[in-house]
Amino acid sequence: MAIRPSWNDRFGPYLLSLLILGLFLFVWEAATRSPRFDAKGKTEDQLTTMEFNGDVVKDAAGHYIWNPDKVKGIPGPMKVFEKARTELGEAFVKKGTNDHGIGFLVWYTIKRFMSGFLAGSIVAILLGVLIGLSKPLFIAFNPFIQVLKPISPLAWMPLLLYSVKDPFWTAILVVFMASLWPTVANTAFGVNSIRKDYLHVAALLEMSYLRRLFTVVLPAAAPAIIAGLRISFGSALVAVVPAEMLLGELGAGYLTWIEWNNLDISGVIFAILVVGFVGYALDYAFGRLAALFTYTEV
Amino acid sequence: MSFLKVDHVSKQYPVLDDKAKKGESFVVFRDVTFEIRKGEFLTMIGHSGCGKSTLLNIIAGFDQSSTGGVILEGREITKPGIDRMVVFQSFALMPWLTAFDNVRIAVRQAHPDWSPEQIHDWTQKYINMMNLHGAERKRPAFLSGGMRQRVGLARAFAVEPKVLLLDEPFAQIDALTRGGIQEELVRMWNATRNTVFMVTHDVDEAILLSDRIALMTNGPEAELAEIIDVTIPRPRTRAELIDSPDYVRIRNHILHFLVKGAKKSKHSGKDSPAAPATETKPALQPTP
Numbered sequence: 249m250a251i252r253p254s255w256n257d258r259f260g261p262y263l264l265s266l267l268i269l270g271l272f273l274f275v276w277e278a279a280t281r282s283p284r285f286d287a288k289g290k291t292e293d294q295l296t297t298m299e300f301n302g303d304v305v306k307d308a309a310g311h312y313i314w315n316p317d318k319v320k321g322i323p324g325p326m327k328v329f330e331k332a333r334t335e336l337g338e339a340f341v342k343k344g345t346n347d348h349g350i351g352f353l354v355w356y357t358i359k360r361f362m363s364g365f366l367a368g369s370i371v372a373i374l375l376g377v378l379i380g381l382s383k384p385l386f387i388a389f390n391p392f393i394q395v396l397k398p399i400s401p402l403a404w405m406p407l408l409l410y411s412v413k414d415p416f417w418t419a420i421l422v423v424f425m426a427s428l429w430p431t432v433a434n435t436a437f438g439v440n441s442i443r444k445d446y447l448h449v450a451a452l453l454e455m456s457y458l459r460r461l462f463t464v465v466l467p468a469a470a471p472a473i474i475a476g477l478r479i480s481f482g483s484a485l486v487a488v489v490p491a492e493m494l495l496g497e498l499g500a501g502y503l504t505w506i507e508w509n510n511l512d513i514s515g516v517i518f519a520i521l522v523v524g525f526v527g528y529a530l531d532y533a534f535g536r537l538a539a540l541f542t543y544t545e546v
Numbered sequence: 547m548s549f550l551k552v553d554h555v556s557k558q559y560p561v562l563d564d565k566a567k568k569g570e571s572f573v574v575f576r577d578v579t580f581e582i583r584k585g586e587f588l589t590m591i592g593h594s595g596c597g598k599s600t601l602l603n604i605i606a607g608f609d610q611s612s613t614g615g616v617i618l619e620g621r622e623i624t625k626p627g628i629d630r631m632v633v634f635q636s637f638a639l640m641p642w643l644t645a646f647d648n649v650r651i652a653v654r655q656a657h658p659d660w661s662p663e664q665i666h667d668w669t670q671k672y673i674n675m676m677n678l679h680g681a682e683r684k685r686p687a688f689l690s691g692g693m694r695q696r697v698g699l700a701r702a703f704a705v706e707p708k709v710l711l712l713d714e715p716f717a718q719i720d721a722l723t724r725g726g727i728q729e730e731l732v733r734m735w736n737a738t739r740n741t742v743f744m745v746t747h748d749v750d751e752a753i754l755l756s757d758r759i760a761l762m763t764n765g766p767e768a769e770l771a772e773i774i775d776v777t778i779p780r781p782r783t784r785a786e787l788i789d790s791p792d793y794v795r796i797r798n799h800i801l802h803f804l805v806k807g808a809k810k811s812k813h814s815g816k817d818s819p820a821a822p823a824t825e826t827k828p829a830l831q832p833t834p
Contacts, residue, residue, distance in 0.1 A: 543641045
């Protein structure tokens, strides 16, 4: 008989999540709330100057209050929420060459990320299998991989920009570089450490090179390859945002920088959140895909 | 002409110890010679370390002999091939394939000219013969040890190899399940009459299944001590076996050898009851 989890067990954690969110928003709001403007002790001249500078405005009753449109400290959650509503409301509106709706920006980032990551992964898996299948090649290539692996993908950017002379392709290549090495290293390792039994069976059955590769080697190394792809995925995702910022390519990462240039801090916070959600969505999709290729070891 | 001939096979490894003299080597076994007739079931018994699994690997082609060689139907064995299927102690099933597909890829390799339907039907036949019906779509991780080895046996038999090599095939299966599979193996072997070389620790298993049993002395420098005929008529079942006087005699003989003889002959072998023998000794001396 299956035991039904209690209401607490099932929904408790989610309730706690909501509670944490609520608490966070409350603290954020409390910390960023500015005190009411106090006109006492200020001369008429001072107030006029402040009004002229845009620090304060007169409300409907004729009292001075802080100008809500002037940037002052970190904006509270309500401001960011307001900003998000406007942005999401015009998600698919293009206002100019560099002012595309958030929907477009996210789409550009995903496209850029996917093309760089896919190309990088294909090259990395091929290279990894090639190296992993032969012990001498594995030993020979290993030092190069070890040196190339820790280089930040952004470090390649000036060289790439100089070589291809095009920011669009440079951004994709940065993602490509970011997704290369972890997959190469893991694939080579995975192929190199396949259980001998499987190779023995392949040898007994007199499988051809290609058949052995596709029916035994790649499936057996799949968990290691997926683990490598997962690391690559993370580093590529981290690389895509600064690549867009530095190259000025339209995307979710670029939005962060544009909003900073506009001195719109609510916009910056909104852009950061967008990057987080895009990353989460991509990672989730990848996880579902990866589950298809793993198996339970006997 | 003999079918499978193991001809003066020795296996040694260079000693990698710092103190070892140059050229010194560690001899696992030396000068093992015997023949297996076509359709015969020969089992090799010996303590751990006598190199019986190494010998099986040499016959399979996974390992090379240091001296001597193995000849199958007049040709020397140099590499693994589909004419010698191995049933592994560790099952060696591909965990990403279903039970059915594990057998199917072997059939496909054995018969590259067959249509997919033929391959499918042939696979199904052997799946059914090993009582795996209903488990075809399961992956090895979701099968019990006994079921896994049934898949391993189905894979090996389905190829119809010239020689079947069983490397302690039931060592990882619990005692209760083991009996059932052993009887299935007997049934399968009776139906196909494959030539089988098996390596095991289990004396009862050897007597139940074999035509002849080869006894190895203890390693290192193990030698083939003798080969005994299992005179018990077939078909055999475990239930009948227990009451058979031949069974008791053979079992005692082997156990005596394993407890005493295997050790003694390591030093000399002249006056030992288990002197190295390359021929089949006829019957056993009746126990007093």
